Amino acid sequence: MTELTKHEPTTIYIKPSTGLAALNLRDLWLYRELVYFMIWREIKVRYKQTMLGAAWAIIQPVLTMIVFTFIFGRVAKLPTDGNIPYPIFSYTALLPWGLFSAALNQASRSLTSNQNMVSKIYFPRLVLPLASVLSGLVDFVIAFVILIGLLIYYRVMPSINVLWALPLFLLLTIITALGVALWLSAINVKYRDVNYALPFMTQFWQFITPIAYSSTLIPAKWQIIYMLNPMAGVVNGFRWALLGIGNGPDAGLWLSVGISLLVLVSGLYYFRNMEKTFADTI
Amino acid sequence: MTTAISVKNLGKQYKIGAAQQKFQYNMFRDVIVDTLMTPVRIFRALRGQGIRGATHTSMIWALKDISFDLEEGKVLGIVGRNGAGKSTLLKILSRVTEPTVGTVSVRGRVGSLLEVGTGFHPELTGRENIYMNGAILGMKSAEIDRKFDEIVDFSEVGQFIDTPVKRYSSGMYLRLAFAVAAHLEPEILVVDEVLAVGDAEFQRKCLGKMGDVAQQGRTVLFVSHNMSAILRLTQEAIVLKKGQLIKRAPTAEAVDYYLSSGQAESGERIWSMEDVPVTSAPFKPVAIRIKDRGGKVVDTVRSTEPVTVEWEYQLDAPITGLRVGMYLSSMRGEYIFTSFDTDDAAQFEQFGARKAGRYISRCHIPADFFNEGRYSLGVNASSFAVRRYFMDENALSFNVDISGAPGTQWPEVRQGPVRPRLDWKIEKVD
Numbered sequence: 001m002t003e004l005t006k007h008e009p010t011t012i013y014i015k016p017s018t019g020l021a022a023l024n025l026r027d028l029w030l031y032r033e034l035v036y037f038m039i040w041r042e043i044k045v046r047y048k049q050t051m052l053g054a055a056w057a058i059i060q061p062v063l064t065m066i067v068f069t070f071i072f073g074r075v076a077k078l079p080t081d082g083n084i085p086y087p088i089f090s091y092t093a094l095l096p097w098g099l100f101s102a103a104l105n106q107a108s109r110s111l112t113s114n115q116n117m118v119s120k121i122y123f124p125r126l127v128l129p130l131a132s133v134l135s136g137l138v139d140f141v142i143a144f145v146i147l148i149g150l151l152i153y154y155r156v157m158p159s160i161n162v163l164w165a166l167p168l169f170l171l172l173t174i175i176t177a178l179g180v181a182l183w184l185s186a187i188n189v190k191y192r193d194v195n196y197a198l199p200f201m202t203q204f205w206q207f208i209t210p211i212a213y214s215s216t217l218i219p220a221k222w223q224i225i226y227m228l229n230p231m232a233g234v235v236n237g238f239r240w241a242l243l244g245i246g247n248g249p250d251a252g253l254w255l256s257v258g259i260s261l262l263v264l265v266s267g268l269y270y271f272r273n274m275e276k277t278f279a280d281t282i
Numbered sequence: 283m284t285t286a287i288s289v290k291n292l293g294k295q296y297k298i299g300a301a302q303q304k305f306q307y308n309m310f311r312d313v314i315v316d317t318l319m320t321p322v323r324i325f326r327a328l329r330g331q332g333i334r335g336a337t338h339t340s341m342i343w344a345l346k347d348i349s350f351d352l353e354e355g356k357v358l359g360i361v362g363r364n365g366a367g368k369s370t371l372l373k374i375l376s377r378v379t380e381p382t383v384g385t386v387s388v389r390g391r392v393g394s395l396l397e398v399g400t401g402f403h404p405e406l407t408g409r410e411n412i413y414m415n416g417a418i419l420g421m422k423s424a425e426i427d428r429k430f431d432e433i434v435d436f437s438e439v440g441q442f443i444d445t446p447v448k449r450y451s452s453g454m455y456l457r458l459a460f461a462v463a464a465h466l467e468p469e470i471l472v473v474d475e476v477l478a479v480g481d482a483e484f485q486r487k488c489l490g491k492m493g494d495v496a497q498q499g500r501t502v503l504f505v506s507h508n509m510s511a512i513l514r515l516t517q518e519a520i521v522l523k524k525g526q527l528i529k530r531a532p533t534a535e536a537v538d539y540y541l542s543s544g545q546a547e548s549g550e551r552i553w554s555m556e557d558v559p560v561t562s563a564p565f566k567p568v569a570i571r572i573k574d575r576g577g578k579v580v581d582t583v584r585s586t587e588p589v590t591v592e593w594e595y596q597l598d599a600p601i602t603g604l605r606v607g608m609y610l611s612s613m614r615g616e617y618i619f620t621s622f623d624t625d626d627a628a629q630f631e632q633f634g635a636r637k638a639g640r641y642i643s644r645c646h647i648p649a650d651f652f653n654e655g656r657y658s659l660g661v662n663a664s665s666f667a668v669r670r671y672f673m674d675e676n677a678l679s680f681n682v683d684i685s686g687a688p689g690t691q692w693p694e695v696r697q698g699p700v701r702p703r704l705d706w707k708i709e710k711v712d
Contacts, residue, residue, distance in 0.1 A: 009390030009469050014374060016381055037417040041403060041410075048405045120400045121418060122377035122392075279379040280296065 017276055023268055027124045034123060038131030042106070043138050057139035058146055061094045068094075072212045081214050081245040088150045092242050093211040093235045095147060096173045099140045100231060101202045103174075107132035107181030108198055111189050111278060119279045126271065129185045133178045140170075151242070158242050165241035165248075169234055176230045176260045182267030186274040189282050210235050215246075227252035230260040284354050284389065286470055286501040287375065292348040292384035294370050295341050342556065344370040345381075346525045354389070354469075357502040359512040359519035359533055361540045363674060365557055366522040368505045372472050375503065390469025390501075393419060399459030404448035408439055408458055411447055415462045429465045436491075437461035452667070457484060464491045470501045489514065509537050509615025509675075538613065540676070549573075549581040551678045558672070564599035565663050565671035568640070572659075572680050582681040585654070585701055589647045593661060594640070602635040603665035606643045609675065612699045613656050621645065622662075650703035652682040653696055 028035075047053040065087055072078045073086030080089040110128040111118055118125065151158065188194040209231045210218075218226045226232055233256020240246040345367040352358050362368050373379045375386060376394035401418040402411050412433055416426040426433075434443055437458040439450070447455055473492065492515055496502050506512050512519060512533060519536035521529040529539050552569045573590040574580045583589045593606060607622030623643040624630035660675040684690055688703045 011387055011389045012377070012392075014377060014381065014386040014388065016383060031420075033423055034417045034420075037414050041406065041414055044410070045403055045405045114401070116400050117418060120378060121394060123418065123420070276380040279373065 023272055024124075028126050028130075031124050031127055035127050035131050035134075038127060039135045042131060042135035046135070054139075054142060057142040061091065061098050061143050062146060064094055065091045068212050078213050078217075081216060081239075082243075084156065084243050084245060085154050088147075088154050088156060088243065089214075089239070090212060091147060091150055092239050093209075095140060095143055096169070096234050096238050097206065097209065097211050097231070098143060099136050099173055100177045100234075101206070102139065103133040103136045103177035104181055104184065104198065104202060106136065107177070108184035108188050108194055110181075111185050112192070112282065115282050118282050125275050125278055126182075126268075129181045129271075130178065133174060133181055136177075137174075147242070156243055159244050161248070162241045165237065169237035169241060172230070172237065172257060172260055173234050175264050176234065179260060179263030179265075179267040182264070182271040186267075186271045186278075189274065189278050205229070205231065208232075223252060224255070227255045228259055230256040230263070232256060233260075285351050286354040286356075286389050287350075287352040287503075288387045289348055289350050289375075290385050292345055292371075292374065292386060293343060293382050294345040294367075294374060294379070295382040296344050297341055343525050345374070348384070348522075348525075348527050350520060350527065350530060352501060352503075354501055355499040356518065357496045357504060357516045359516035359536070360503060360505045360522065361509070361512060361519055361537065362522035363557075363676065365524075365559060367525040368522055369474060370525075371522070372474050372503065372505060375470075376472050388470060391420065392470045392472060393463075393466040393468030394472040395460075395463045395474065398463050399455065402447060402455070402459060405446055407446050408434075408437075408443040408450070411458070412462055415459065419463060419466055420468070421466060425467075433461045433465050436464065436487075453484070460484075460488060464488070464495075468500070470503070471495055472503045474505045509611070511615075513537060513615055537615065549579045549678075549680060562663075562672040564597055564601065564638070565604075566596040566598060567661065567663070567672055567674075568594040568596055570594070570659070570661060570677050572678065580680075582683050583652070585652045585682050585684045585687040586649055588649045589651075591645045591647065591659065592642055593644075594642045595663065596640045597636055597638045600635065600637050601665065601671070603668060604634065604636050604663065604671075605630075605666065606641075606663045607661070608645070609660035609662065611658050611660065611675075613658060613679075616699065618657075618699045620662075650687065651700055652684075653699055653701035654682055654684040654687075655699075656681050657699075 047056060050056065052059065068090040069087045072090070078086075080086055107129040110132040111125065114128055117123070118128075150156075184194050184198065208226075208229055215223075215226065215232060215236055233253045236246050237249075237253060240248045348367075348371065360368050360371065370379070372394065374381050375388065376392050378394075399415070401415050403414065406414060412430065413423060413426055417423070434440065437454075437460075439454050439458050442450065442454065447458070450458070489511055492502070492504070496515060502515075504512065504516055516533045519531065519533045520527055521536050521540045529536055531539065550569060550571045553567045558566060571579050571592045571594075572581070572583060573592060574583055575587045577590075591608060593608070595606065597604075605622040605624045607620065607625075609620050610618045612618060623645070624633055656679055658676050658679045661673065661677045662670065663672045664670040684701065687701050689696060689701075
């Protein structure tokens, strides 16, 4: 009780919102502890009652890398850039891609799987997709350890750029994932079609992202269109930062960044505008 | 005194067509038909008729023209039947859902106990869930640290605090969930029916806690079907009926008004479509009637004659473990008895699993049972420990006339809700 008297309570006005809702990110900041707890809960619960536990974070990208190496590296003999061995070439791309696709998967269902919370309690709903996306970082870090092993094994030395570039490209992955996740999770509240469309969408998206192949294989006249996919920028960025191949930040990358930000901002607005109907339609 | 809550012309409109469409999805056949209709629906959507163009969506006002002010430190009770808009009002006040029209200003943090245990994860331990749930309810972790021991103490789960809650009994789970919520310290507390669950001992404890909260000078809004809890904890109450505020008065008066008002006068209550929440499916109450010895539907029964209570209902799908029954309570809100149609083991054997169809459960209440006054009949249809399909704590009320009952030669009020004709023997011993 003593605590209550310390600060003057603020008055909240509740009224029907009209027009475009304000982003009101301050609210999200007030609930930052909840974001932290939700991330912690997802991590804590993710590999409960599994036999292999967190090893799954390694098994998935490593097995994919092995299959890719066999099919695309050995059988199809796809070229990599600058003499980089195929396993490390694909694994470097699989890392951000894994983060991205897992984030979409978790976050698109974040509102519907926490139905109880959404329909009973007030909190900024942004917390849920945000926490889902961020919780994927743990798996990313675990899988990254394998990459360090591969770098040592294949004697690839990243340039000094990696120190600033890697965090920035990681941030770009998160921004892209969050932007798409906001759209998907909000749509999913009303139309559960998202659950069925998502696996197909992720698979399609993987094909148009330079994971198994190099983006230099795309003809020059298609490059601009190709780079409209922000994940293409992310993957190229990872390869440039870690393996030193590609051009580094160029026009194509800025295009990717622009698209990412556009998706994020539009996603935020869409989410905030749909938010008021969540409790009624979920 | 400052105003803690000020509600002005508040209204909330829902689409009911949409809800019913979802509800029909119970049958596989509907899903198939619906799938085949997809091209038609998409075509309609493209033509701008809306994706739900196929069904007639009608709008219903769950709340309409609600205005009231509440001063800081007051405890306000909210009573009304199922579907009267109580929960909608609380949801708006706690910002879960937005009003369609009107404004509310709320001074201070609103903590809601709309449902305890929200956000509990079965895989997490009791300790972890306390922190998780606290954060969801808007507590800071420092605040939870400070109150942790108190919460564990209150919940009585003690040594199991580091066990995943999926291993808890439902009672333990509930106690822990309520304990976290009860230790919130918001300026305004919104409580909805949390006390309907748990054993009697724990309910007493919860009511005690609620009383403490009220004593500490916090503003509390309390929704319950339990009239004695409302009477005990609140000084003032509002009565909602079909989304409208029909009465605001000191609690005793408001409760009296609520219990004796409404459809109850005729001795029969018929549920119309919109009175039945979608969530009660596949159970659908049809009507409840009070009949006298001659089988006539009556509002006033004679204490000296037996009474029949008849509850008619429809099952849209088979239900197993079903029990359909009633609560009888006095106008003061004290329970007199609770009885279910399958209380008898042999009866349960035969009717525990019921096929779809229309049923009537009849109950005979013997003569010489009721005392003078008005009684309230509540109904409940549930499968024990599985689900409560439907409940209405005040489905019907009726009067009792005591002419001819034992002791009526003395014109006085007899204490107690029952007036049995007991077998007295008088013996001269000396």
